[in-house]
Amino acid sequence: AQRVTQPEKLLSVFKGAPVELKCNYSYSGSPELFWYVQYSRQRLQLLLRHISRESIKGFTADLNKGETSFHLKKPFAQEEDSAMYYCALSGISGTSYGKLTFGQGTILTVHP
Amino acid sequence: GAGVSQSPRYKVTKRGQDVALRCDPISGHVSLYWYRQALGQGPEFLTYFNYEAQQDKSGLPNDRFSAERPEGSISTLTIQRTEQRDSAMYRCASSLELAGPGDTQYFGPGTRLTVL
Numbered sequence: 001a002q003r004v005t006q007p008e009k010l011l012s013v014f015k016g017a018p019v020e021l022k023c024n025y026s027y028s029g030s031p032e033l034f035w036y037v038q039y040s041r042q043r044l045q046l047l048l049r050h051i052s053r054e055s056i057k058g059f060t061a062d063l064n065k066g067e068t069s070f071h072l073k074k075p076f077a078q079e080e081d082s083a084m085y086y087c088a089l090s091g092i093s094g095t096s097y098g099k100l101t102f103g104q105g106t107i108l109t110v111h112p
Numbered sequence: 113g114a115g116v117s118q119s120p121r122y123k124v125t126k127r128g129q130d131v132a133l134r135c136d137p138i139s140g141h142v143s144l145y146w147y148r149q150a151l152g153q154g155p156e157f158l159t160y161f162n163y164e165a166q167q168d169k170s171g172l173p174n175d176r177f178s179a180e181r182p183e184g185s186i187s188t189l190t191i192q193r194t195e196q197r198d199s200a201m202y203r204c205a206s207s208l209e210l211a212g213p214g215d216t217q218y219f220g221p222g223t224r225l226t227v228l
Binding site: 046097 | 115116203217222
């Protein structure tokens with residue numbers, strides 16, 4: 001069965017410091033991976049996805065198939081980055097096709 | 113334009129009552145998903161539709177849960193004979209295309225269900 005693990009429930013950094021939110025997955029095959037974010041009093045929204053290989057709000061994420069990881073990184077954190085971040089996986093075939101499997105989430109707090 | 117809407121936003125009910133949660137997707141969106149999120153956990157897949165067809169209901173926890181999307185637009189998630197363990201945030205999402213691994217799912221604000 002597929003699984004997404006975010007080992008840190010809470011992560012605190014100071015403004016301007018680098019930040020890395022960890023995500024590991026288990027899936028037999030090559031999944032599609034996503035990071036979703038929920039800012040305070042807002043709805044869950046897509047931050048970025050592996051397939052697009054894009055940088056959004058200064059965040060990047062690299063898929064490491066050997067380590068089955070998809071860590072989210074930003075070199076200089078900003079206070080407005082404080083939010084709940086979810087890593088998610090979507091299967092490309094079979095019973096997991098199209099539906100998202102989420103990790104437990106990491107609350108990022110960026111202090112001034 | 114308007115995003116995904118859900119109603120009610122908050123629902124408090126007594127154990128044993130039936131509840132119906134509504135999701136209104138973004139106009140023109142083909143796929144619609146339901147997720148449930150317990151406190152401190154990530155969203156968990158329940159079911160999804162392409163148009164009016166329910167493609168996968170493997171995440172529905174038991175037969176007290178059902179969902180429909182009769183006209184391929186608005187969807188209703190119904191929980192019969194609610195139990196305290198059903199208390200959670202219920203999230204709906206829609207996507208423009210047929211459900212697939214690369215599509216972007218747009219989420220609604222969620223319905224917070226509390227069963228007393």
